[in-house]
Amino acid sequence: MISRSTLLAQAREWQVLLHSGRATAADREAAAAWRQAAPEHEAAVREVESLWALLGQVGERAADLEPDSQVVPLTRRSRRLRWAVPLATAASLALAAWLPQGLWVGLYADIHTAPGEVREVRLDDGSVLTLNGDTALDWSPHGDRREVRLYRGEADFQVAPDAGKPFFVEAGAARIRVTGTRFDVNLGDDKVLLAVTHGQVQAASASQPAVAVNAEQQVQWLAGQREAVQPLDARQRLAWQRGKLVFRSRALSDVFAELQRSQRARVVFLDQATRDLRVTGVFALDDPQAVMAAIEHNLPVRLVRLPGVVLVTSRDADPWLPTNGKK
Structure with missing residues (x-):
């Protein structure tokens, strides 16, 4: 049985998607189908809709209290103005807490972990992935290539050798190609860190050609641009695996x-x-x-x-x- 917290998280993700301006007709149909799938889903959606409306009311009330350019005496109204910024801040903080950390990506990711969960996953090609907490990715084996798209978080890849089917990882600006080796990819808000522990990988971006990154080396992409290859400090960079x-x-x-x-x-x-x-x-x-x-x-x-x-x-x-x- 799915827990109430999980249902609320899923309902929040649907709500964010439907109000994002990016929802397609298929998304709206899928959201409606999810809502109608069980009474518990309907209850979760109603609770989320109530909080969504409340957050909007708090934001509007804060905006109504904003001071104008005139100097006013310290009346009851001006004392209320002292709370305009805290109230607006409280509304934004409440929204930050309420929104799921990965927005709606968790709805679509093939594999994901919760915050605090470290999990090992064996892919059908024999590769082994170890996911750090709050990680989400897609796995797509097809034709003559194997592909992983990392949406958020960090994963250690032990790629099964197969020269005829190279293994590709896409993470933010990073484009990584291997045939069989071990490496770690850490995707943050504005940067990607690649650390290679065995073998060699090819590291590129949409605007930069591939360079070789060998065992005991690391490289990062910052603001979409790959930087110079550096020696790997495995004790610090890969400490989460221990x-x-x-x-x-x-x-x-x-x-x-x-x-x-x-x-x-x-x-x-x-x-x-x-x-x-x-x-x-x-x-x-x-x-x-x-x-x-x-x-x-x-x-x-x-x-x-x-x-x-x-x-x-x-x-x-x-x-x-x-x-x-x-x-």
Whole structure:
């Protein structure tokens, strides 16, 4: 039996797709069919529609409170204006928590994992994939080629050798071609990291020709462009395969990007300075709370925990934020 949380997540993804402006007639028919498939689906859709409407009302109320260009005395109305920004921010944070992390991609991906789930998958060609948490991909064997499209997350590929059927991976801007080897692909918001542990792969992009990346080497694509091949620091880059998180002077924004694969809470930064703070340490992959406790103890930041959201801000943040007992 499908859990209520899973049904709500699926209903949210349909709702986002139907309001995205990208839904086709087939998408709308599929959404209607899903809704009618069971009473539990109908109940989930109704709950999601109610929250969607509520979020819209909160946003409208915040907009109504925005001050105009005139200077006004500190009346009851002007005191209400002090809450316009917090209310608008609260609406956007609620929406950030409510939207599924991969939007509707989870509906279509052949293989996916939940946050915190690490899973091994054996493909029908004999290749073995190990997926990190919150990962989604498609597997398409056809004709004289084998193809994987990585939508989000990270996967370790142990590709079964077959010179007659090369193996292709598409991840963001990255285009990777192999015949049989082992490598790791990590797809983030604006970059892709490729780490090769055995054999050799060909790494290209839509605008750049392929270059060879050998064992113990890595390369990244940043903002769509492939950078120079570098030596691989496997102990840090592939620590997740050993159940660890290893950070060496990593930006706090990168650290939380890794943590979001181990927990369901979304992370929202409220100022740029905190994003750029540096973190060094070794932590257990399955204990993101320990990482956050260490961050709060050692860095000048506050972590404000709300349902489904963690706010990251400096310790002298705006006083409207709850303190969770911290100063």
